[in-house]
Amino acid sequence: MRTTLARRYAALIACAGLGLATPALAQDKTVKIGVLNDMSSLYADIGGPNSVVAVKMAVQDSGLLAKGWKIDVLSGDHQNKPDVGVNMARQWIDVDKVDAVFDTPNSGVALAVSNLVKEKNSILINSGGASADLTGKACTPNTLSVTYDTYMLAHGTGAALTKAGGDTWFFLTADYAFGYALERDTTAVVTANGGKVVGGVKHPINTSDFSSFLLQAQASKAKVIGLANAGGDTTNAIKQAAEFGIVAGGQKLAALLLFINDVHSLGLKTAQGLSFTESFYWDMNDQTRAWSKKFAAQTKTGAMPSMTQAGLYSGTLHYLKTLETMGGNPHDGAKVVAKMKELPTDDILFGKGTIRADGRKMLPAYLFEVKKPEESKYPWDYYKLVATIPAEQAARPLSESECPLIKK
DSSP, X not given: OHHXXXXXXXXXXXXXXXXXXXXXXXXXXXXXXXXXXXXXXXTTTTSHHHHHHHHHHHHHHHXXXXXXXXXXXXXXXXXXXXXXXXXXXXXXXXXXXXXXXXXXXSHHHHHHHHHHHHHHTOEEEESSOOOGGGGTXXXXXXXXXXXXXXXXXIIIIIHHHHHTTOOEEEEEEESSHHHHHHHHHHHHHHHHTTOEEEEEEEEOSSOSOOHHHHHHHHHTTOSEEEEEOOTHHHHHHHHHHHHTTTTTTTOEEEESSOOHHHHHHHOHHHHTTOEEEESOOTTSSHHHHHHHHHHHHHSSSOOOOOHHHHHHHHHHHHHHHHHHHTTSOOOOHHHHHHHHHHSOEEETTTEEEEEOTTSBEEOOEEEEEEOOGGGOOSTTOOEEEEEEEOHHHHSOOGGGOOOTTSOO
């Protein structure tokens, strides 16, 4: 009899414990964020340590620390190698209990990590990886792309230059997932606007000598040489093209992905006249200027933020606001991402927006041109706005999407 009563008492205690566990779990206010990018090579300026600064600024500005939340930010260098990136992300998720991986410039790394976070039911908030496949045929319920993609770049720069008379193209393309996607998406735009691709060449990532590739581009007589690369590869190609007199000879360079850090590295004398597409520029309005100056002051380089660093700030804020709305961190990647898609985005850098079912954040894009040296009035005054591209035109229409999450 006593044994039976003891068992019933123990069972009641266990049930009571379970009843208390659920609300306690829902109120979990611990978060771990991992910033995974190129910390030391050709994409370090557009990502690198300054991306960590952007994420930490968002953590502070979210107000959650003052409300008792514990938010840790880790960082790691993927070395532009998908296997290194995946192994680091796996360690973070399995051992360090990281809830969300951020940034991932280098589309090869981003695509690999996207598969991992789906497997682990974690989260990837991609700002640096450009491939539109991340929200297309390779989309998952656990990945968001919050800043830009190859579709946006192609429909900005590619369309504008073709319509302006640049109807023959030759591509210099980085030999990995990002380069392939950017060349593919730009080719589609060029041909849709009556242009023609007359040739192209692939180059290894982190190339120092572009002479043989540029000679092929020059010999093609194409009106536009499309640089389907990024970071140090883009700046090296542009510098060496100037040495070859390519632009002076009548051909136009299309920097299909150019960042303000690249323009700063090149200098206005070399970069002047380049057309390109971005979703953020530090000097757009009073709010972006104030935030960007605060950002620069917190970095070791004093650089103004790249588009992807601004996107990280915005994406981190939305992630943390979502967790607060949920009443705590459920440590359930797909559930959090689904809620992020439900809630409107709103911050001082990108304004109001939404995240679509395919994981693509909807935001306008801007076609810029690099100023001439005499047009620049103060430090980092590099861009002039040519055109604004509405969000609906900057993102691939859902009717054309290969994302399996889209119901047709």
